[in-house]
Structure formats: structure tokens, C-alpha cells
Amino acid sequence: MAGLNGDPFLGIDDNIEKLQYNNNSKEAIDKEGLVVGIGEDSSNNKNNNQGGEKDMAGNSIHRSGSRPQLDLSKAEIQGNSEERDPTILLPNQTDDISHLALDIGGSLIKLVYFSRHEDQSVDDKRKKIVKERLGISNGNRRNFPVLGGRLHFVKFETSKLNECLDFISSKQLHRGGIDSHHWNSEAPANENAVIKATGGGAYKFADLFKERLGVSIDKEDEMDCLVAGANFLLKAIRHEAFTHMEGHKEFVQIDHNDLFPYLLVNIGSGVSIIKVDGDGKFQRVSGTNVGGGTYWGLGRLLTKCNNFDELLELSQRGDNRTIDMLVGDIYGGMDYSKIGLSASTIASSFGKAISDKKELQDYRPEDISLSLLRMISYNIGQISYLNALRFGLKRIFFGGFFIRGHAYTMDTISFAVHFWSKGEAQAMFLRHEGFLGAVGAFMSYQKHGLDDLMVHHLVERFPMGAPYTGGKIHGPPLGDLNEKISWMEKFVLKGTEITAPVPMAPPGTTGLGGFEVPSSRGATLRSDASALNVGVLHLVPTLEVFPLLADPKMYEPNTIDLSDHKELEYWFTVLSGHLPDLVDKAVASEGGTDDAKRRGDAFARAFSAHLARLMEEPAAYGKLGLANLLELREECLREFQFLDAYRSIKQRENEASLAVLPDLLLELDHMDEETRLLTLIEGVLAANIFDWGSRACVDFYHKGTIIEIYRMSRNKMQRPWRVDDFDLFKERMLGSEGKKPRPHKRALLFVDNSGADIVLGMLPLARELLRRGTEVVLVANSLPALNDVTAMEVPDIVAEAAKHCDILRRAAEAGGLLVDAMNNNSLDGSRGNSSSVPLMVVENGCGSPCIDLRQVSSELAAAAKHADLVILEGMGRALHTNFNARFKCEALKLAMVKNQRLAEKLIKGKIYDCVCRYEPAT
Ligand SMILES: Nc1ncnc2c1ncn2[C@@H]1O[C@H](COP(=O)(O)OP(=O)(O)O)[C@@H](O)[C@H]1O
Ligand SMILES: CC(C)(COP(=O)(O)O)[C@@H](O)C(=O)NCCC(=O)O
Ligand SMILES: [Mn+2]
Structure with missing residues (x-):
């Protein structure tokens, strides 16, 4: 039969020399460079290996050619300065150039910012020759000033505007400004910097921005931004839209030529309902004042909750039957089958509260929260359906942070749309749910070339701590590696589980079609940052679709689909098993220093956190295949500056x-x-x-x-x-x-x-x-x-x-x-x-x-x-x-x-x- 049968070593002398694979062998490579601990994610390793290293032929390999300027002021050695590769902290080093757009809403401030890191690729001899021989020009680079950049997503509570201003100021995000001539070069501090912003706060807080940061706000229309953001995300991100029915999440492949028309329902504090017919072609057809602000505001009054997540968490343990009047309550436990209503259908939200002689304190906050959540979600689902019906639309995309990646909310909305439309219309959700307006505001900068980007130009990465949520530190602020590692070490000290960057919405299914109570999921909702299913978007305009693919539309790289849970479990066990050995190799490859050990430890924790996160919610980072897991491991190594473990x-x-x-x-x-x-x-x-x-x-x-x-x-x-x-x-x-x-x-x-x-x-x-x-x-x-x-x-x-x-x-x-x-x-x-x-x-x-x-x-x-x-x-x-x-x-x-x-x-x-x-x- 084919291949090697059984133990391939049968018959091989066991006394052969085993030196070749001695794991403890000392690194052959001598590094002279300093390891400077800056950079928030994987490819930001510009300061590593300054001295270069020798390859086997004795030639010097330069890992990064054009080195960006470093701001060395206030540089400080971290830890033991006697070490061979001490870590140096550069507090004043910021991302090369940053551009920023804001959506300042009634509840939350959404921030999208761009950092252009120096092109890390080295134009070595090989590349020059290849370019010459294959006739590649730099032509398409010129169309894309955003080459080599990344989009980051951050949010703050509007009530904590100061924290947001501090964040912007600490990262100097306001210095890039609107001056589009500077997209391609080092922008000097801009006296007349202007930032694009949308949402009511763009008006309300304009003076404060001028005062605190010295920048002017260029106000962009909120609806324009929502639509521009939604169109961009739906076209440019492969796994942006998904359906969520009875706990089952499924990504939807959007055909660019068949996107319009659709209905966009943005559930922020209030709700906007927009019919979208094309790029820049839309009409706000309706809205409702009963939205996210209503749930949070009323919920806070009724339950005394201190934050939104607490309220949402309560709902998970609630039973709304104690407060809602059900059909069965009215019909003596019977269905009203003639008009298709089961006994468990909610006849009147909060209806029971009228007949009881109970006071507010007699109701469980859990039940109140669930009742409220269902009331508002059904209502929005129903109004959305009616508007879809009005215009004959079949697809409804829901955005806004009310959704918060929360399975039960999505199930409830989906149920309502499905129920009222008799399955004709489909509710879909967006991974960048609350960031539509901010992305749209960002799009309104001229000449960044973003609108020309296509799906294959974008690579989403999930470094630890992204996305960042302001206020309480839920994750490390997107700052330096050292800070990130310390943050993770603190978690471990406290015995707290590390929240992977994209984080935990409650797992699994409600499985109950929306009209029943959610099954008690026991687990607490993860920190707010955890609920954002977004990473950092790397814009790489040089990437192309391989021209020899017979049918790129039908192409699916992954052979093994990890949506099969058994398969997922198996590969997770395999990858976890590899981890200790990999960490040893990685640490050895960096000379086995204390710094390397510390990074190795952090890497192991980070990767384990990713695995745990994905085990709980496999679709958290988009559709998951084995290839994605294997790549995630490599990216995670790079994030902790292990450039070549083997x-x-x-x-x-x-x-x-x-x-x-x-x-x-x-x-x-x-x-x-x-x-x-x-x-x-x-x-x-x-x-x-x-x-x-x-x-x-x-x-x-x-x-x-x-x-x-x-x-x-x-x-x-x-x-x-x-x-x-x-x-x-x-x-x-x-x-x-x-x-x-x-x-x-x-x-x-x-x-x-x-x-x-x-x-x-x-x-x-x-x-x-x-x-x-x-x-x-x-x-x-x-x-x-x-x-x-x-x-x-x-x-x-x-x-x-x-x-x-x-x-x-x-x-x-x-x-x-x-x-x-x-x-x-x-x-x-x-x-x-x-x-x-x-x-x-x-x-x-x-x-x-x-x-x-x-x-x-x-x-x-x-x-x-x-x-x-x-x-x-x-x-x-x-x-x-x-x-x-x-x-x-x-x-x-x-x-x-x-x-x-x-x-x-x-x-x-x-x-x-x-x-x-x-x-x-x-
Ligand atoms: N951490 C949070 N704090 C406050 N509200 C939150 C939070 N997370 C989710 N929400 C929900 O999101 C809504 C705000 O959504 P968003 O899309 O940001 O709208 P807006 O632009 O009106 O602020 C809130 O009304 C609330 O229902
Ligand atoms: C990572 C790999 C795909 C590399 O294989 P290669 O492409 O080098 O043939 C492969 O080693 C693999 O699937 N490893 C994990 C499974 C295991 O340990 O059996
Ligand atoms: Mn290989």
C-alpha cells in the first residue's frame, strides 16, 4: 500500500548519532541589535535586529530596509541594562502618521484612525531583479497613498469625552489632520489641523476640540457617513455581514454587483432606517425614537445598573414572563391559534405590571432587563420589516452599538423580521456594527484612495488588545509591546482569564426562536472590548488575486472547515499541544534572554487566549478555517517579536x-x-x-x-x-x-x-x-x-x-x-x-x-x-x-x-x- 507504514523507523539503527536535532543547541546566530520595545502589533518590529545578522553564506540579511525615524527623546532602558538585548522604551515614539475620524454619538464616541507604518518590505537585490524581469512597475502604488497602513477601531463612552481627548493627544492622532497632501509623507504638526467628524457631538463638542487639541472639526453628514461606511465595509471586507438565527451565525457572501438596494437600520441611541440604492444614493425613509438609548436609559432607571454591559448581562438570567403579559395569560393558558399566536407570545410588554399589586422592587432586575430588551428588539425588527415591505426590499442590514455582538439581541431581531415577513426578508448584521458612521467620516477624507481598495487588499489581524475600548482599561491601549506584556502579566497575577482581543459575546445558542426565555447561559458577559468583533485592518494595496485561479468567486482556500465542532476541537488540541515546544524554540531563537522568555510567555498566553476565544465562538474573527488558525499562530509570534523561531x-x-x-x-x-x-x-x-x-x-x-x-x-x-x-x-x-x-x-x-x-x-x-x-x-x-x-x-x-x-x-x-x-x-x-x-x-x-x-x-x-x-x-x-x-x-x-x-x-x-x-x- 502507499506511503510509509507504521513507524517509519522500523529497521533503523537506534544508535545513530542524534546530534543534529539537539534542541538545546545554542543559537548559531549572533545578534548585536537592541530590542526596542515599541509597536503595538505584529509587523511593527522595525527596531528589532538593528545590527542585522548573518545568513549561512555569511552575507548580511537586513530584515527591514528603510528604517523610520525614531523619536529617541526620553528613551529608557527597561529592566536590566546589563542584559545583552535590553528593552528600551521610547515613550515619545508614535506611529508614523496618523489620521483620525470620529463619530460622536449620544452614547458612544467611535474613533477610526489610520497609522501609516513605513513599508517594512526590503527592496533587496532579488526584488529589484524580479521587478525588472517581470516588468512590475510601482504604478499602482501611486494610486494608493495609504500603502502599508492600518485602520484601528476604538470607542469611548461619550460621557468620558476627556479620556477620548487624552487618547487622541497621547497618540498625536490629531496631527495628521485633513491635509491630504501629507498622506504620503511625514506630516509636520499641523497648525490648522482639521479632523473629520460626524454625529451630534461633532457640533456639540467642536469648541472643546479646538480648545483642548487645537484642531477644528470638519462636520460630515451623519447619514452620508453611515451609508458610505456600510457600503465600504460590505464591499471591502470578506466576512463582514452575517445572519444570526437561533444562535447560529453564518457569514454571507456579498456579491458586489448585487448589493443594492438594501435597507440599513442603524440602532444607536435612536434608530435610523435608510434605503440605500448605491454609493451616495440613499434616503432616510424612517426611524424610531425607541432604540439603544431607550434600552439603556430605561433599563438603568428600572434596574439601577451602572453600565450597559451589566444591564445586558442581567437579561441573560432573566425570565420575562413575570412581567410581560402573554397570550396565554389572557386566554387562560391557551393559544389564540386562529390568528397564529401561541400561548407564550408576548401580548403586551410589561403588561403584567398593571394587574399586580407589585412595586418596582418586587420585580427582579434580570426580568426587567430581559423584558425591555425583547420589547425594543422586536419593535425595531418589526418597524424594519414594515419599511422593507414598503420598498420591496429583501435584505436588511442592522448596525449600531445597541446590537453589541449580543447573540440574543440578534436572534430576537432576526426572529421578528423572519416572523413578520414570513421568511421573505432577511436580517443581517455587520461585524463593524457601531463603526459605520466613523468609517464613513474617515472615507470622506479626499485622496486617501480608500474607496479604490478591494477585498483582496485588506488583511484583518487580531493583535492582543485590539479593539481598544476607552474608559476602564479592558485591553492594553494600543501602545508598546512592553505595556501589553505587563498588562497580560497583571491579568495572570490576578488570576483573571485574559480576554482575547476580540472577545466574548455569550457563546452558543438561545435556540428558542426568540419568543421564549433565553436559556440561562451562566457565564458573564465579557468586558466591553470583548464584544467588538473587529481587529486591525491592514491595507495592503499591492496584494492581488492569483490570476491563474479558474474561478476566484468559487475559490475557497480552506479544505478543512472548522465550523464542524469535532474538527475544531481536534485541531485546537493539536495546536495547544504544540505550544510548549514552540515557545522553547521561539525563546531560543532570540538568544534565550530574560526578555525573550517574557515575550515567549506572553505569546503563549496570547495564543491560548485566542484559542479559548475561538473555541467559544468560532466565527468571532470571521469565517474560521484551519489555515486561519495556522496563520494566527505565526502572526501572534510576530506580535511578540519572534521573527523567525526556526x-x-x-x-x-x-x-x-x-x-x-x-x-x-x-x-x-x-x-x-x-x-x-x-x-x-x-x-x-x-x-x-x-x-x-x-x-x-x-x-x-x-x-x-x-x-x-x-x-x-x-x-x-x-x-x-x-x-x-x-x-x-x-x-x-x-x-x-x-x-x-x-x-x-x-x-x-x-x-x-x-x-x-x-x-x-x-x-x-x-x-x-x-x-x-x-x-x-x-x-x-x-x-x-x-x-x-x-x-x-x-x-x-x-x-x-x-x-x-x-x-x-x-x-x-x-x-x-x-x-x-x-x-x-x-x-x-x-x-x-x-x-x-x-x-x-x-x-x-x-x-x-x-x-x-x-x-x-x-x-x-x-x-x-x-x-x-x-x-x-x-x-x-x-x-x-x-x-x-x-x-x-x-x-x-x-x-x-x-x-x-x-x-x-x-x-x-x-x-x-x-x-x-x-x-x-x-
Ligand atoms: N458601553 C456602552 N455604553 C453605553 N451604551 C452602550 C454601550 N455598549 C453598547 N451600548 C448601546 O449602544 C447604544 C449606542 O449606540 P451607537 O451606535 O454608538 O449610537 P450613538 O451614535 O447614538 O451613540 C447605546 O444607546 C446602548 O444601547
Ligand atoms: C503546519 C503544517 C501544515 C505544515 O506542513 P507542510 O506544509 O510543511 O507540509 C503541518 O505540519 C500540520 O498540519 N501540522 C499540524 C498537525 C500535526 O501536528 O499533526
Ligand atoms: Mn511547511
Whole structure:
């Protein structure tokens, strides 16, 4: 049968040297740089590794090229200044440029601000050459001044305006201002700064803003803003809208060409009902004064609650039958079935209070709160339905902070809409519910290019503490890493559970269709910040949809859907199990300093908090697939400034593999074409065993040297593989009955792991293609993830390999990969002197073991234009994601399945089975 059966080490001498994988080995890399503890999230690591570091060839690698100016005033060393990498606090360092828009409502102030961080990407030699060769210009950058920026979402209670002003002032958010000429450059403190603001407070507090911050408020119409915000979010964010019925949340795919018309119902203090026909085309058709302010205001009077969440929490334990008059109360326990009313239907909200001789204090606050919540939610649902009916609209989007991500509120509104419309109209909710107006105000800045952004330009990240909610510190203010870590440590000291950034609405279902009492959920509502299902929006206008996808609309990257709870549980257990080992590696990769340990600890806590949060509410961050979880882990590492946890492992494996490459190439060259092709594919599959993300594989790395494991893995390769289209592929490559097929013009090889995987697997395959006259583009990660090779690392590996192989050398020269080597050896440096087809390297735009082909780098998109073969390698890229992806060109998917459960589920096979799937162009 296929693959490796059982223990792959059967028959391997147990006394072999195990040094290669000694976990305790000291980091090979010497870092000189200071670690400066600033930056609120993942990619803000601009101050790390100032001194650069050495790669295996002794060349200096610069992780960030254009370094932003730092404000070093009042800089302070944190902790022990004798440490090798002491943490330095820069209190006066702020985000590079910030822009701010406000929605100052009756209850809450919503703040959307933009920070433009320096473009972190390095224009290294490889990139320059790739640009030249693939004809990529900086053209589309110019249209997007917001390149490399992020949108942050923050809210404060309007009654705590001062805290909001302090926040703005501490982050200097008012300095960027409206002057759109400055979008692209360092803005000086602006004397005549103007901030866009909407909501009543824009009028009411204009003078205060002038006085306190010296800025003028440019007032934007509230309805204009609501609509602009809703349209932008619905078009630009993939998982923005969702339905919520009987506790079940489902994201809705919005077709951009079929968005209008819709009804927008914004439930703030009051309620606005707007018919939206297009961008800037709308009409406020109705509204009601019974809204969020009514619930909160009346609720506060009746229950003496001190804050909104407390009131909402009470409702979860309430039973409204003690106060509401039900149909059954009037009909002596019977249904009024003739008109379709069950005995439990509310006939009159608070109706029981008239007949009783009870006073307010005789009612439980829990019951009052629930009664009130249902009264208001049903009422809004009903009025919304009537307006939808008036204009023949089927889709109603609900926004505003009254909803607060609260499952029961959404269920109740959905129930009302469904009930009254007899299922004709659909209630949908927005993840950025309360931020519509603020986003709209932000949109009203001219020339930021935001309206041109599309879904694939936006990446949402969930750093700890985002979104920030002012007032009580629920999360760390978006400030420096040190502060963030201290904040988390405090939580732990207090024995409080850390609230993941996007946080906890009560889980699960009400399951009761809205007319019954909510089941007691026991748990308390999480802190206010927790209820915002939004992260930080990274705007990356250089990302593109992979042009070779057969049908981008139908494309779903994730093979494993985690909405299946069993599946979710399984993967959560797996990832939790990996955590201790990963933290060890990460800490070691940063020299094992106290600072690194502290960050490692914080990372572990943060990632566990994410897992706990998602376990409770899987859809909290949008639709959840396995690829998202694996990426979240990498992002979380970066957030705590672990830039490359597997750095030394990768180096060791590269070196060991390069040492045996010449022998392998010699062996291959003695084979006939057919044997060689088979051996090459076997080699790729066998070498994919070097995967530090798989528990099973890591366990046996301790049992042998790299080369031994590689040999063993290859010896166990037996066809047929579990998925085996090799014969088809062979026919395409070699032809049949003496007919020679035309070679591929260009092949994109999505490479996976460092070491044997790339050196002994993918490079020899690339060489074969080159030899046949096919251009080869190696597609590698932009950022490290596990032991995956990155685009920055590949050229050096190729250069080493090229020393032993003419084919690779000529192709690499033709592809401009060996510029250094050529200069050093003072060979003829002019390009094009080689007759070989080129070998090139492009980055894929991501930093995860998986790849979502809807968002790839412009380099890759450009390289794809002339490609007629795509080879995806590895479990992450070919199985977890893209297993079902269809391409316009031929595709070959190669992977070893290194997880028992996945093997069973996906290919009805066993661990170590292999997949060789060949698909002709569609
Ligand atoms: N922390 C909170 N404090 C006060 N009200 C809140 C809070 N969270 C949610 N709400 C609800 O949100 C409503 C305000 O919604 P919002 O969309 O911000 O409207 P507005 O612009 O009128 O302030 C409040 O009336 C209340 O029902
Ligand atoms: C993270 C990975 C997708 C990486 O695999 P690769 O793409 O390198 O083949 C894979 O190791 C994985 O799914 N690991 C988690 C499951 C486990 O420990 O079995
Ligand atoms: Mn990998």
C-alpha cells in the first residue's frame, strides 16, 4: 500500500548519532541589535535586529530596509541594562502618521484612525531583479497613498469625552489632520489641523476640540457617513455581514454587483432606517425614537445598573414572563391559534405590571432587563420589516452599538423580521456594527484612495488588545509591546482569564426562536472590548488575486472547515499541544534572554487566549478555517517579536542537505528519463517529511540524522500512492508512443520547507524542468512560518546548489539570481549571456504555512501571467489549502500527509501516505 507504514523507523539503527536535532543547541546566530520595545502589533518590529545578522553564506540579511525615524527623546532602558538585548522604551515614539475620524454619538464616541507604518518590505537585490524581469512597475502604488497602513477601531463612552481627548493627544492622532497632501509623507504638526467628524457631538463638542487639541472639526453628514461606511465595509471586507438565527451565525457572501438596494437600520441611541440604492444614493425613509438609548436609559432607571454591559448581562438570567403579559395569560393558558399566536407570545410588554399589586422592587432586575430588551428588539425588527415591505426590499442590514455582538439581541431581531415577513426578508448584521458612521467620516477624507481598495487588499489581524475600548482599561491601549506584556502579566497575577482581543459575546445558542426565555447561559458577559468583533485592518494595496485561479468567486482556500465542532476541537488540541515546544524554540531563537522568555510567555498566553476565544465562538474573527488558525499562530509570534523561531533549524537542515545534493544529482543523471522523473517526484514527496509543524514528524527527528531520515523516507516510497496521478503527469511530460509533447513554458513551484524539502526535493525537480526548456519560478513565503523557506533565503540556497550544477547555475544566472556570485568572481556580469531559460524566485505575499490565493504578492501575480504549470508542494499549501482549488493552467499537487486524522478524512488513508494529484487546465 502507499506511503510509509507504521513507524517509519522500523529497521533503523537506534544508535545513530542524534546530534543534529539537539534542541538545546545554542543559537548559531549572533545578534548585536537592541530590542526596542515599541509597536503595538505584529509587523511593527522595525527596531528589532538593528545590527542585522548573518545568513549561512555569511552575507548580511537586513530584515527591514528603510528604517523610520525614531523619536529617541526620553528613551529608557527597561529592566536590566546589563542584559545583552535590553528593552528600551521610547515613550515619545508614535506611529508614523496618523489620521483620525470620529463619530460622536449620544452614547458612544467611535474613533477610526489610520497609522501609516513605513513599508517594512526590503527592496533587496532579488526584488529589484524580479521587478525588472517581470516588468512590475510601482504604478499602482501611486494610486494608493495609504500603502502599508492600518485602520484601528476604538470607542469611548461619550460621557468620558476627556479620556477620548487624552487618547487622541497621547497618540498625536490629531496631527495628521485633513491635509491630504501629507498622506504620503511625514506630516509636520499641523497648525490648522482639521479632523473629520460626524454625529451630534461633532457640533456639540467642536469648541472643546479646538480648545483642548487645537484642531477644528470638519462636520460630515451623519447619514452620508453611515451609508458610505456600510457600503465600504460590505464591499471591502470578506466576512463582514452575517445572519444570526437561533444562535447560529453564518457569514454571507456579498456579491458586489448585487448589493443594492438594501435597507440599513442603524440602532444607536435612536434608530435610523435608510434605503440605500448605491454609493451616495440613499434616503432616510424612517426611524424610531425607541432604540439603544431607550434600552439603556430605561433599563438603568428600572434596574439601577451602572453600565450597559451589566444591564445586558442581567437579561441573560432573566425570565420575562413575570412581567410581560402573554397570550396565554389572557386566554387562560391557551393559544389564540386562529390568528397564529401561541400561548407564550408576548401580548403586551410589561403588561403584567398593571394587574399586580407589585412595586418596582418586587420585580427582579434580570426580568426587567430581559423584558425591555425583547420589547425594543422586536419593535425595531418589526418597524424594519414594515419599511422593507414598503420598498420591496429583501435584505436588511442592522448596525449600531445597541446590537453589541449580543447573540440574543440578534436572534430576537432576526426572529421578528423572519416572523413578520414570513421568511421573505432577511436580517443581517455587520461585524463593524457601531463603526459605520466613523468609517464613513474617515472615507470622506479626499485622496486617501480608500474607496479604490478591494477585498483582496485588506488583511484583518487580531493583535492582543485590539479593539481598544476607552474608559476602564479592558485591553492594553494600543501602545508598546512592553505595556501589553505587563498588562497580560497583571491579568495572570490576578488570576483573571485574559480576554482575547476580540472577545466574548455569550457563546452558543438561545435556540428558542426568540419568543421564549433565553436559556440561562451562566457565564458573564465579557468586558466591553470583548464584544467588538473587529481587529486591525491592514491595507495592503499591492496584494492581488492569483490570476491563474479558474474561478476566484468559487475559490475557497480552506479544505478543512472548522465550523464542524469535532474538527475544531481536534485541531485546537493539536495546536495547544504544540505550544510548549514552540515557545522553547521561539525563546531560543532570540538568544534565550530574560526578555525573550517574557515575550515567549506572553505569546503563549496570547495564543491560548485566542484559542479559548475561538473555541467559544468560532466565527468571532470571521469565517474560521484551519489555515486561519495556522496563520494566527505565526502572526501572534510576530506580535511578540519572534521573527523567525526556526531560524537555526532551517540553517542546519539547509547545510546538511546541500552537502548531499551533488551525490543525488549524479545519481539522477545516470537514470533514464522515465526513472528520473519518477525518482524526482518520489524525492519531493519523501523530503516533505521535514516538517516542524507536524507532531508525528518532530517526534522522530530525534531518531536520526537528516540524511538518514531522508533516505528512510525515500526507501518507503511505494506506488501507487494514495492519490496517484503520476502516470498522467508522466505522459504530459514525456509523451507516449514516441510523440514528444511541447515543454511547459513557465512553471511556478510553490516551495515549502527548508532543508531536504527544498534542496533535495524541489530544486532537483526545478532542474529537470529547466533542462527541458521550461522557465522556473520558485514561489516562497514572504515571511517565516515554521521551518518554511522564505523568498529571501532561497537565492542563497540556489547559489550554493549552483556550485555543483551547471544547469542550475546557468538558469540562476539567466534569472539574475547570481549577481553577487558573478560580481565576486568578476565573471561577465552582463545578463542574457546564458542560453539557459531562467530560474527566478518570487515571494508569495504571506507568512503562513498555508496560502490563500486570493491575496498574493504582485510579484507572484506578475510571474503567473506566462505560467502554464503550477506545482503546489506540502501539506499546508496543497492539502489544508488549495486541495480543491482549480486552475486555468495545469496543476500538480504534491504532499506527504503527516497527520493521521487528515489522512483518514481527506484521502481515506493513513499517516505518511502521499498525494500526487495532477490536474489538466480547466
Ligand atoms: N458601553 C456602552 N455604553 C453605553 N451604551 C452602550 C454601550 N455598549 C453598547 N451600548 C448601546 O449602544 C447604544 C449606542 O449606540 P451607537 O451606535 O454608538 O449610537 P450613538 O451614535 O447614538 O451613540 C447605546 O444607546 C446602548 O444601547
Ligand atoms: C503546519 C503544517 C501544515 C505544515 O506542513 P507542510 O506544509 O510543511 O507540509 C503541518 O505540519 C500540520 O498540519 N501540522 C499540524 C498537525 C500535526 O501536528 O499533526
Ligand atoms: Mn511547511
